[in-house]
Amino acid sequence: MHEVAVAQRIVEALVDTAGRHGGGRVRIARLDLGALTCVDPESLTFAFDVGCRGTCAEGCRLEITRLPLVLRCFACGDEGPRDGPVDPCPRCKAIGGEVRQGRELRLTTLELDEASQAEGVA
Amino acid sequence: MTEVAIQRDVLFDNDAAAAANRARFRAAGTYVLNLMSGPGSGKTTLLERTAERLRGRVRLGVIVGDIQTRRDADRIGRHGVAVHQVNTGGGCHLDARMVAAALDVMDPADFDVLIVENVGNLVCPAEFDLGEHDKAMILSVTEGADKPAKYPLMFHESRLMILGKVDLLPYVDFDPDAAVADARALNPALAVLRLSSKTGEGLDDWADWLLQRMRQFRDGR
Numbered sequence: 001m002h003e004v005a006v007a008q009r010i011v012e013a014l015v016d017t018a019g020r021h022g023g024g025r026v027r028i029a030r031l032d033l034g035a036l037t038c039v040d041p042e043s044l045t046f047a048f049d050v051g052c053r054g055t056c057a058e059g060c061r062l063e064i065t066r067l068p069l070v071l072r073c074f075a076c077g078d079e080g081p082r083d084g085p086v087d088p089c090p091r092c093k094a095i096g097g098e099v100r101q102g103r104e105l106r107l108t109t110l111e112l113d114e115a116s117q118a119e120g121v122a
Numbered sequence: 123m124t125e126v127a128i129q130r131d132v133l134f135d136n137d138a139a140a141a142a143n144r145a146r147f148r149a150a151g152t153y154v155l156n157l158m159s160g161p162g163s164g165k166t167t168l169l170e171r172t173a174e175r176l177r178g179r180v181r182l183g184v185i186v187g188d189i190q191t192r193r194d195a196d197r198i199g200r201h202g203v204a205v206h207q208v209n210t211g212g213g214c215h216l217d218a219r220m221v222a223a224a225l226d227v228m229d230p231a232d233f234d235v236l237i238v239e240n241v242g243n244l245v246c247p248a249e250f251d252l253g254e255h256d257k258a259m260i261l262s263v264t265e266g267a268d269k270p271a272k273y274p275l276m277f278h279e280s281r282l283m284i285l286g287k288v289d290l291l292p293y294v295d296f297d298p299d300a301a302v303a304d305a306r307a308l309n310p311a312l313a314v315l316r317l318s319s320k321t322g323e324g325l326d327d328w329a330d331w332l333l334q335r336m337r338q339f340r341d342g343r
Contacts (some may be wrong), residue, residue, distance in 0.1 A: 002214050002246045009132050017128055027123055036275055038245045043145070074310060085274040086307045096307035099278065105132045105249075111123045 006039055006105065007047035008066035013107055014057040021112055026057040035069040036085065038104035067104050071097030129311065136250055139218035143225070143253025150230035153336040155237065155334065156252050158276055159260035160269075161242030164286045166194045167319040168260065169239060170334070173201035175329050176235070183233035186222045187216040187241045204228065213279045215246040216302065218253055235336050246274035253340050260317075263285035263294055267301035270308060282313045282331060289318040 007096050014026045018118035033039060041064045048062045072079040085102075131137065147154050159165050169184055174180050184205045186194045195207035206228045208220050221238060230236060238254060240247040244265075248257070259280045261269055264287055270277045277283065283305055286299055302314050315331065317324030 002249070004214065005217070006132055012135075013132065017126060021124070021126055036278075038249050038275060040289055059246070062217065067193060069305070084271065085278070086271045086304050095303075105130050107130045107132060110126045110128060112126055113123060 003039055003043040004047045006049075007044055007051045009049040010048060010062075010107065011055060011057055014060065014110065015055050016051075016055045017110055018112055020116070024057070024113040025069045026060045026110055026112055028061045029057070030062060030063045030065065030108045032067055032106045032108055033064050034067045034102040034104035036099060037105050039105060041066065042053070065108075067101055069099070070101035073097045074101050123211070133250070136218050139222055140251035140253040143218055143222055144231070144258060145254070146225065147230050147236070147253060150233075151340060152230040152233050152236050153339040154230075154252075154254045155332070155340050156238045156240060156247075156254035156257045158240045158244075158257060158280070159242065159262070160244035160246045160265060163242070163260045163265060164319055165239050165242065166197055167259060168284070168286070168317070170201050171319045171325055172204040172324075172329065172332070173198060175325060176332075177202060180234040180333065181232065183228050183236045184239060185221065185228060185236065186195065186239045187220070189213070189241060195223075198239075198321065204232070210241060214241060214243050215250050216240050216252060217250045219282045221252045223305075235332065244273045244276060247319070248279045256281040256335055258282040260282065260284045261301060261305075262287040263288060263291050263296040266281035267297045267304075268303035270301060274308050276284070278308045280309065280312060281335075282315065284324075286318045287315065287318060287320070288316045288323060289321045 006007040014029055018026050045062055052058050052060050068081040071082050073089040073094055074096045076091055076092040086095055158164055182203045184198050184203055187208045189210055192207040195205045199205045202219050206224050257280045259276050281314055306312055315324050315327050317328055
């Protein structure tokens with residue numbers, strides 16, 4: 001629901017990082033997005049495309065990797081992916097587990113043009 | 123093209139602002155609670171009753187977040203507590219920077235307990251650390267017992283779940299045991315209170331919980 005705010009933060013991070021690596025253009029940004037975050041990938045992509053306009057990331061492709069929810073069962077310790085946080089453990093059928101993966105909202109890598117090429121573009 | 127590995131949490135700057143808020147609360151000795159729920163579940167009414175109940179016992183301050191209007195601040199302010207309204211102007215949650223700006227008006231040192239009433243929304247507020255010591259939430263019985271399973275994050279992040287509007291239980295198909303079971307599957311340590319701001323049921327328990335958390339914060343400081 002707050003995809004616009006999240007997209008703005010991503011664009012800020014891209015502009016900041018590109019500036020510290022010679023001022024080139026950002027072509028691809030890769031994001032890990034956990035299943036338990038309240039962020040919808042389609043809305044985020046739309047907000048991101050709009051947010052990049054007029055920056056060194058204009059036209060940048062956002063590659064989102066959805067990370068499934070991974071729980072460690074409170075009862076038996078079995079760790080594995082689950083469709084939902086209150087789905088029963090596949091091993092012991094108990095409900096509930098520690099969230100081991102699913103809260104991620106993390107930029108991992110960027111692909112930057114060299115600054116000299118970027119000048120040609122600009 | 124050059125690949126640059128950054129491994130950066132998108133909400134990194136919010137977390138940094140939250141840490142600064144938390145340091146400020148600690149220095150001031152102020153216990154801070156982030157109160158969250160869906161819209162219309164009774165946050166403001168509960169805070170009106172809380173203001174009445176804690177009057178003369180602790181110095182209570184309230185920061186209220188809403189998309190628009192200062193109606194909530196006006197309501198709470200009538201009960202003799204200091205209150206500051208934050209309008210997010212469309213934003214679906216409060217973030218740490220908004221709270222930091224509010225602290226320029228509401229000096230934490232003036233309060234024993236500061237409650238931040240978040241924007242009414244069962245989804246987004248849970249994602250943003252404000253620098254609070256605890257998150258608490260209300261699930262009112264008119265919202266349905268399936269909400270913990272459908273909107274898990276807030277239940278996962280909260281220390282206390284208040285089952286609100288329990289005076290309406292005879293009139294709605296809400297299974298409190300099922301709601302609590304799902305919420306505790308997400309968060310086994312979750313404390314649960316049944317409360318009605320209308321009849322007063324549970325208000326003493328809520329005030330006790332709040333004061334106990336305040337004392338625990340002070341003792342651990």
